[in-house]
Amino acid sequence: MLGVFVFSVLLNMAMSGVIENPVSLMCLNCMCKVATTSCTDVGCNHDREGIACGYYQIHYGYYIDCYKPVPDSGCRGLSEQECWMKCSRDKPCAERCIQSYMLRYRNKNGAGSDCENYVRLHAGGPYGAAKWNQSWYNRTSYYWNYARAYGCVWNS
Template sequence: MNQAYIIITTVILMLVITKSQAVNDTISDVSPNCLKCICRVESNCRIPRPLCHVYRGYDTCGPYNINKKYWTEARSRGRQLGTDWITCTIEMGCSERAVQGYMARYAIASRLGHEPTCEDQARIHNGGPYGFRMSSTLSYWHKVEMCLKYRN
């Protein structure tokens, strides 16, 4: 009886902790307009020819210029991104799911100190997990911002 009580209490505590973490880290998907503008800044939303090129020392591929590390980290958030990084970047839908997965990992309120915005998401996309803090990503954000203004 004592063991059953401990097990039940432990399970309840785990559920409460998991629930509170889920509330604090709500996943804020990248809005369609923000996603489209990131795509436009990256490649004018076209599958590039050649598909991949070197950017900042990494091979990046597809309309969102996704590198293998970005894709791997996006997959860790449970997104269905296929089994191959390059094949995913050829497909617009898979590339968009990769961006959403990456943001689900890094553009969260508990990391940012506020609810994620398109600016945060664009700067993280461009500069990695801490891109939202880096001055080097501001010029990228301004390009996305101009696109957003044009779209609205």
């Protein structure tokens, strides 16, 4: 019962703007198009980092780092990895994950608080926007260039 109450309070805070969502809808839309071309749920796929799932191609480690949000339909009876896959394939849950991830890692390791940095963090992890670490920064340049092709600008 307490869990339901706490969830209700947090939901109301989020809906009223008390809890910050740093990534704009425009920036999320760019990320989604870069991840899946048409911003659709493409299921789970293998890439160079392992398995990535859903609209934003979220990896399991990313899901852990975003504090493991649960889809509105719940994860009762599912393993943690099954819940990650379900959340990643549920757009609102995936977007909550991204917002939490950015709140956790923005302004750390040289990352700023703008769309370019969010795109780079999404693509490269906690060091994806670290200009001081050229290998990590260069690794995310391709992703940012794709986002720009979809209309993203650094301050969107």
